[in-house]
Amino acid sequence: MWSGSAEAPATARIALLAPSLQPSERRVAEAIAGDVEAAIERTAQQTADLVGVGRASVTRTAQSLGYDGYPQLRVALARETVPGGQQIADAHTDRTMLGSLRSAVDRFAGRLSRSVSALTEEDLQEFVRVIADSQRLLIAANGLSSPLGLDFAMRLLSSGRPAEYISDTIGQQIAAKQLGPGSACLVISGSGANRASLEVMTAARASGATVLLITSFAHSPAAQHADNALVVVPITDSFRDELVHTSRAALMLLTESIVGLLVERQGESARAAQSATLSVVSRSLTD
Structure with a gap:
């Protein structure tokens, strides 16, 4: 329902x-x-x-x-x-490679606005609050969602919110078991059915930690295990398309936006952290 x-x-x-x-x-x-x-x-x-x-x-x-x-x-x-x-349809009909690319971009753009249509203000506020207030924050993402986990952890760190990201699935479970009350485990899983991610969620819940989830399917196994799930509507048409095409663009947009909301919530401390990050980045650049 x-x-x-x-x-x-x-x-x-x-x-x-x-x-x-x-x-x-x-x-x-x-x-x-x-x-x-x-x-x-x-x-x-x-x-x-x-x-x-x-x-x-x-x-x-x-x-x-x-x-x-x-x-x-x-x-x-x-x-x-x-x-x-x-209905909004592809505007480009030429069958060249560039035409196909333009059609894909138009199709994506036409559906992007609906990607966050299932979210509620209450869930989003609580999600950001847990990220901000947790003693420890573990980010877990596996399979094709793995790059999003690493990117999200780095973005959080740059905003002054340290987060742990472990690529090894066994390492994730070990860390999750040690979280405890007052900590949080944030899982990113497009399908919501990745076995390794589900095991991490189970371990985190057993430790007493709050379990957060970003996924694309409301009644997925992962959604049933989460204390708070942000469900992003898939850009693709169906679960089958999600498995075949595996677009994570909408999920990445949400994670980037959450960092922005966190910075707004944390105020000057987050902006100071971002300034320090930019200082490090600037020193790493060369002509």
Whole structure:
């Protein structure tokens, strides 16, 4: 069931919840996401006939996405489309390599604004507070999310918030077990299903530490283990696309923005740390 922001668009909710829906509901959700314009025009029964499920499955899908029923879901889809009923589409049609690149960038830009649509002010404030106030902060990220973990730890350090980043998965678990109350473990996992990251979360929770998560899927195993999860809507269309294309751009944008929010919260001490960082960076540059 949807528990994110009430302002989140319908397609964003589908992207976040589809992996955790029942098989029949997932088929309905994927059919809707695959052709939003057609879904707006179809009744619940027409959608059920198209997908090959009962009408009750269509209603349950809408309710799982946070709507009273399918009519309310259709209204939400209509609101999401741009004036005139046309969805944002790729503007470039040339098939050159440069044309494909431009289309990819346009597609990304068109979806970027929805990436944080599921976040709430309360969750974000608490997330930043825990980062700021924890005695120790362990950053854990594995697989294709690993570069984000290292980047995030470095950015936090430059803002005056020391954070531990360990690339070895066993080392992560050892560190997590030693955190204890008053400390925090922040995990970055696009899929929310990385086994090594889940083991780190379990170890951190057993130690009494607060477990934070940045992920792309609301009902992933990792989300169930977190005390506070910031769920970023995938730029790609589905869980399958997330596994195949593995874009972490939206997650990186969030981590960079969180550092900015932390600097605002910490005020002069964070700005002094950033100034010291720039001094070190400047000395490392050469003509």
